[in-house]
Amino acid sequence: MGDKGVDLSVELCGLKLKNPLILASGILGTTAGLLKRVEREGAGAVTTKTVTKERRGGYPNPVIVVLEHGLINAMGLPNPGIEHFVDEIRRAKSILTVPLIVSIAGSTPDEFQYIAEAVRNTGADAIELNLSCPHVSKVGMDVGSDPDLVYEIVKEVRRVVDIPILAKLSAMVPNIVEIGRAAIEAGASGLVAINTIRAMAIDVYARRPILSNLFGGLSGPAIRPIAVRCVYELYEELKAPIIGVGGVLSWRDALEFILAGATAVGIGTAIAIRGLKVFKEIEEGLTRYMIEEGFSKIRELIGLAHENPV
Numbered sequence: 001m002g003d004k005g006v007d008l009s010v011e012l013c014g015l016k017l018k019n020p021l022i023l024a025s026g027i028l029g030t031t032a033g034l035l036k037r038v039e040r041e042g043a044g045a046v047t048t049k050t051v052t053k054e055r056r057g058g059y060p061n062p063v064i065v066v067l068e069h070g071l072i073n074a075m076g077l078p079n080p081g082i083e084h085f086v087d088e089i090r091r092a093k094s095i096l097t098v099p100l101i102v103s104i105a106g107s108t109p110d111e112f113q114y115i116a117e118a119v120r121n122t123g124a125d126a127i128e129l130n131l132s133c134p135h136v137s138k139v140g141m142d143v144g145s146d147p148d149l150v151y152e153i154v155k156e157v158r159r160v161v162d163i164p165i166l167a168k169l170s171a172m173v174p175n176i177v178e179i180g181r182a183a184i185e186a187g188a189s190g191l192v193a194i195n196t197i198r199a200m201a202i203d204v205y206a207r208r209p210i211l212s213n214l215f216g217g218l219s220g221p222a223i224r225p226i227a228v229r230c231v232y233e234l235y236e237e238l239k240a241p242i243i244g245v246g247g248v249l250s251w252r253d254a255l256e257f258i259l260a261g262a263t264a265v266g267i268g269t270a271i272a273i274r275g276l277k278v279f280k281e282i283e284e285g286l287t288r289y290m291i292e293e294g295f296s297k298i299r300e301l302i303g304l305a306h307e308n309p310v
């Protein structure tokens with residue numbers, strides 16, 4: 001029970017979270033020290049940057065475009081590769097008190113399985129499968145749009161780990177429920193929706209695309225209504241545990257996801273816009289709302305929008 005008699009804790013695939021706010025993958029999740037910093041600022045759980053089998057250097061600059069309602073990024077999944085990253089995961093586990101989710105990506109079911117096996121003995125609390133990065137070819141989206149491949153990937157990872165598996169989905173598919181269902185049927189414990197949406201910006205004076213990779217992923221408030229729709233559809237059809245991600249800046253945004261059916265909410269771009277204080281701000285706003293509206297447990301609000309059709 002938190003301040004003022006309001007209980008913000010949730011249970012996500014067996015993990016106990018003191019509040020439903022999770023650091024999204026790719027923002028500050030590169031070192032144990034940064035993850036600890038985010039915990040201190042109030043996150044209920046933290047996710048690492050996505051790690052791949054081999055080291056990736058990432059794309060040359062520019063890799064980010066700042067827009068009025070969000071960001072387009074094409075970092076290219078830079079990371080040291082799993083052999084090196086396992087030490088960082090162990091370090092993080094030794095200093096964190098909140099659950100640690102490790103995000104992984106690969107091109108084939110075997111590659112996902114290889115990385116998951118390396119993560120297995122680090123003490124990580126959950127594995128998130130990045131099936132949805134929109135700007136790295138043959139990784140992410142390219143594998144996450146095919147339900148049969150998603151099924152195989154989750155199945156191969158499930159063979160080697162017994163911690164919760166979260167499948168991170170893309171909104172850029174004709175039917176997100178079909179992909180979510182394949183993941184759950186193969187043994188995923190929960191779903192994460194959504195990753196960034198493939199996008200582009202052009203410099204009108206240089207008369208060429210701004211990003212070195214031409215295309216990147218749009219995040220921030222611009223994608224929130226799409227993400228809320230995805231969470232609503234997934235919850236309605238699958239009733240699986242869901243982490244809602246996409247453009248959460250305020251308590252009201254977080255609550256929209258929870259009412260749509262999210263058990264927890266990921267926060268990424270808001271950190272770049274508002275700073276790390278955003279975790280506390282959202283927590284305070286949720287607490288205020290619950291007192292005013294007469295709710296004592298935040299879990300009572302999960303999926304409520306489904307019970308109140310227009």
Ligand SMILES: Cc1cc2nc3c(=O)[nH]c(=O)nc-3n(C[C@H](O)[C@H](O)[C@H](O)COP(=O)(O)O)c2cc1C
Nearest residue numbers: 024025026050073130194195219220246247268269
């Ligand atoms: C700079 C940046 C890097 C990101 N890197 C990753 C990543 O490595 N793996 C991943 O699954 N998602 C990554 N994402 C996507 C976020 O985790 C999140 O799904 C998306 O940005 C939508 O949430 P937001 O609007 O709160 O940022 C990244 C997003 C940004 C802005």
